[in-house]
Amino acid sequence: MRWMTSCLGAFVVATAAVTSPVLAEQAVLPAASGLGELARQRGVQLGTAVALDPLETEASYRDRLAREFASVVAENAMKFEFLQPEIGLFDFRQADRLVNFAAEQQMQVRGHTLVWHWALPDWLEDRNWSRDELLAILKYHIKTVVGRYRGDIVVWDVVNEAIAKDGTLRDTLWLRGIGPEYIELAFRWAHEADPDALLIYNDFGNEGFNAKSDAIYQLVRSLLEKGVPIHGVGLQMHLRADRPPDPSEVAANFERFADLGLQVQITEIDVRIRQPSRAGDLERQAQIYRDMLQVCLQAENCTSFTTWGFTDRHSWVPTHFEGWGEALIFDKNYQPKPAYRSLLEVLSETQAEP
């Protein structure tokens, strides 16, 4: 283990913050006045996942983003393989661009994600590491990344997707190499690196009550009992327009986490439509967005509503779910869809309440 630590220490390169010339020129945009501002008044951070390419090359992308959202998360740029492409060599350029953009726009930044079985660099996956080596790698990664953005990134998805559909721990490199303790260690290290950051366990398929959401509940409860610094549960909510979750069940699920003193955050919502879409699909989709935002606004412990992208022009859905698309709230030409209007309506209605 000692060789590992010293080797890592010797090779770390923390690249300087680089502001892209494109961003610097066009950074003066109006502060958020759309959905994000309305939601902020209700105590919810309304945000979206951001892809760095269109952020740098498309003015319409930047404008919509700046006008409508109060918070951003990197769609990919803060994942392990992007931040640490070589052992001990960190590349923060893309992540820094997003953090700088957010600072200029006075937006909050969510950090995503420190520990996941996906988006790992080849150097990490292609070798059999000893337990001590893996512990050193994970600790070093978390401390370096969280430490770098201490104060700038106020909430981290510390562990992502650690539980399988049947409620058992997912078989991952981290579980195999370290054992179940990797989860609590990750939270402890993140907390040491930034004691003020809000630390989240994030997963999908956990909107209502099922084996997985029950297992997540048991996991976070046992972490709390052990004194592990965890502050909330993230619900990704990659949903289908033809399978709406039951809003009252989602609300009840949120409540059991509130009873543990935990926040909940909707971290990656999108609502995909089978292609080609049919009459009524966009309205069904709008209803789901509306219901989920409503549940969040009504739950005192729900603090974030984040969409996984905002324009159908740039969405992971068509590439990852063959035959599906149109999952977001703006169309390919950045025009608002019924889903956008449903969010605006909910925020306006709620605002009128005492």
Ligand code: XIL
């Ligand atoms: C996705 C990105 O959107 C894609 O661009 C990438 O190819 C794969 O990852 N759950 C998560 C996100 O936590 O990080 C994933 O993002 C979507 C599912």
